[in-house]
Amino acid sequence: MADQHAQSGEDKRPTEIPAIRWEEPPEGPVLVLLDQTRLPVEEVELVCTDAPALVEAIRTLAVRGAPLLGIAGAYGVALAAARGFDVEDAARAIEGARPTAVNLSVGVRRAEAAHRAALGTTGDPTAAATAALAAARALHQEDAAASARMAAHGLALLDELLPAGGHRILTHCNSGSLVSGGEGTAFAVALAAHRQGRLRRLWVDETRPLLQGARLTAYEAARHGMAYTLLTDNAAGSLFASGEVDAVLVGADRIAADGSVANKVGSYPLAVLARYHHVPFIVVAPVTTVDPGTPDGASIEVEQRPGFEVTEITAPQVQVTGAGGGIPVAPLGTQAYNPAFDVTPPELVTAIVTEEGAVSPVTAEALVELCARSRQVTI
Structure with missing residues (x-):
């Protein structure tokens, strides 16, 4: 209990x-x-x-x-x-x-x-x-130790890819201390840039439908005094078009043996946008997230969440009437498509950053070598 x-x-x-x-x-x-x-x-x-x-x-x-x-x-x-x-x-x-x-x-x-x-x-x-x-x-x-090492490797990669500094980073979902024994994965890299005075702006996707960006990443960014701006997920394209994004940093829930990355739904569209606009799309995750038993992206089981997470919203101290305990925003009986994750193919990933270093380009062979160096995963 x-x-x-x-x-x-x-x-x-x-x-x-x-x-x-x-x-x-x-x-x-x-x-x-x-x-x-x-x-x-x-x-x-x-x-x-x-x-x-x-x-x-x-x-x-x-x-x-x-x-x-x-x-x-x-x-x-x-x-x-x-x-x-x-x-x-x-x-x-x-x-x-x-x-x-x-x-x-x-x-x-x-x-x-x-x-x-x-x-x-x-x-x-x-x-x-x-x-x-x-x-x-x-x-x-x-x-916790892996988090600190990922932050260092990730910041070094950002500085290599973006030598002008003043990084404007777009992130999706939440990847900070709320997901880690340390300061996180992708968020930890942005936090390291902030502490070094090299973060110009953290763009925070709301992350529909459960708003992990708005509720959690913004919460962490505010606590650390970071310069951040919240945006709806479908506003990201306009940011890319106006040249306001220097890099995309996201975490991962599973990385297949071929380098396909499952992350919070909405990550794949960001990777497509990043490729079109010639912006680095960087995945930050510990080596334990690499799963050699999953050969490719098509083999990743994508969790399907309840439809009421889409058809209702929740708000503390507000009367609720929906079947899922929230406020209805769609007609009763509306069906909803609510995958928790989507999968980004390796050719759209600029680099995968782990505690053992960065892999770029992302290939099955590079991941085998990476995991062979780790004490936690053996392929």
Whole structure:
């Protein structure tokens, strides 16, 4: 089960209210999540005491973002082990909560493998639970370190591609500290540019239909004092046409072996626009997001979200009448097409930036070499 409590303090920075943390109160261990569905209006935390609560948090996007889902998955396995639940059942439930983000499976399987190995060696459930928690904490720390390295590699690439400086970066969805154990993926690169005085403007797509750009990226940009402007997704073309975009930076939920990139729906149109206007389209993601078991873009399972996310909008403290708990913006019974992600082919990706460095041009061979250098992924 889960319960909630609100955080106080209007001046807190996002890093002071972590997106995820493990706590051990007297009544037993819990996994605490910053509820991203309530941002930016409220900073509210969910306290998960079992795997079903975490699964619900993942499905409702209270916790989201590929790297953070991996961390959450690992902690979820550790939580099940620590509280004496069936670890295998919990692992399968968590792993299946969202199909596209490969990091979720990576985190679950890593903690599950540590639990299984310890249990086989010692026969002690307590020691096995400790091993699962250690694996989750290690993944959390590794992701934070990877975030910092991605930011450095990404900024170096931007400076190489755009030597004039004064970068005007367009980003889609949310890829900051709310999706990471550190400061994020694509957003972390923009933040590094800001700190070096080289960010002229961060263009933030609203990111329909759930507004992760408006609610979350703008929230993080404001907290860091970045120069940012919010725009509707379909206004991006006019920005490109007027020469106001120097680079596009996005994250990724799965990168296939051929370099095809699944990211929040709306990313592919940006890649097409970027190619037409000769603007770099850069994907920033940890190596764990590369999935050698998915051969190409057509093999990526794209999550289909409920139609009410399109036909209704939600607003705190406003009376709701829609079937999904929101305010209807379309006639009752309207069917909606609502894929959570789209897939960008490798030929439209200028570079993929990871903690191990940048790959450009993006090819299957380059990804094999990249992953071979990583301690986390082996092809």
